[in-house]
Amino acid sequence: MAEPVPNTFLREGRIYTVNLGKGSVYGEKVLRRRSMEYREWSPARSKLAEYLASGGRFPLRAGNDLLYLGAGSGTTASHISDILADGSVPCVESAPIPFFRLREVASSRSNMSAILSDARHPERYAPMVGSADVIYQDIAQKDQVDIFVRNMELFNAEWGVIMLKVRSISHLPPSEVVPGELRKLEAYSVNETDVSRRHPDHRAYLVRR
Numbered sequence: 474m475a476e477p478v479p480n481t482f483l484r485e486g487r488i489y490t491v492n493l494g495k496g497s498v499y500g501e502k503v504l505r506r507r508s509m510e511y512r513e514w515s516p517a518r519s520k521l522a523e524y525l526a527s528g529g530r531f532p533l534r535a536g537n538d539l540l541y542l543g544a545g546s547g548t549t550a551s552h553i554s555d556i557l558a559d560g561s562v563p564c565v566e567s568a569p570i571p572f573f574r575l576r577e578v579a580s581s582r583s584n585m586s587a588i589l590s591d592a593r594h595p596e597r598y599a600p601m602v603g604s605a606d607v608i609y610q611d612i613a614q615k616d617q618v619d620i621f622v623r624n625m626e627l628f629n630a631e632w633g634v635i636m637l638k639v640r641s642i643s644h645l646p647p648s649e650v651v652p653g654e655l656r657k658l659e660a661y662s663v664n665e666t667d668v669s670r671r672h673p674d675h676r677a678y679l680v681r682r
Contacts, residue, residue: 474525479533480556481514481525488514488522490555494581498551512555517671519549520611520636524677529666531634531679533607535559540605542592542624543612546571547578547585553609554585563602567591592620595627608633613641618657625661625680632681640674651676 474483480491492510497503502513516523525531533539537560544550544564554562562585566572569589576587590598592612605628610621621635637654639647655663655678662681669675 474528474531476530476532478525478531478556479535480558482511488516488526490514490552491558493555493558493584494551498578499546499548512552514552519552520668520672520675520677521549521609521634522552523668523671524634524636524666527666527668527670529634529668529677529679530664532632533557537606538563538604539607539609540602540624540628540630541565542608542610542620543567544571544575544587545611546574547587549611550575550585551578551582554582557584560584560606561586561603563588563598563605565590565592565598592624595624599627602628604628605630607631610634611636611638613638615642617641618654621680622657630682632679635678635680636668636672637676637678638674639676647676 482489489511492512504511514522516526537557539557539562541550541564544566550564565588566575572589579585579587588598588601608624608630625633639650643650664679666677668677
């Protein structure tokens, strides 16, 4: 990892988060040391874990509120919940089937909430979110960058990380697709981290005002 991330540590090349709950969430390995539990966070399973393992910056501070767009069934979101023990992690998911599992995961975590909604319309769930210092997005939609910018602007987030799924935008070569998408982020400072070793269809970008 490029810099320390709260409640996260490396051991023998593996990433662990301090467990805010108790026991395993999705079958991951759990270490117990004295009164503490630590959950393994696999880069092969989570694009954000791969981003961190590859040196990506994730400058979270204690008490930050992070809005997760496209949270799926809550695998990565549960680790963000561990990291932001003193903040909040509202999670937006539009697909009903993974949302049911997401809601179950969120119900056992005091700082995590599940919202069934379309991320294209942040004004619909804004009252349930309140503020967001950070936005993390992993959405496989053609207009995924537009969705990200819309949420960044409505919540006035300081920074965010977007996992750009190029194949969901176009089947053209990434070299022909990515430059046009990055032009939509010209109002921000943008840094790329290579996550292609385990997630070849994705590009990861840290976006900051």
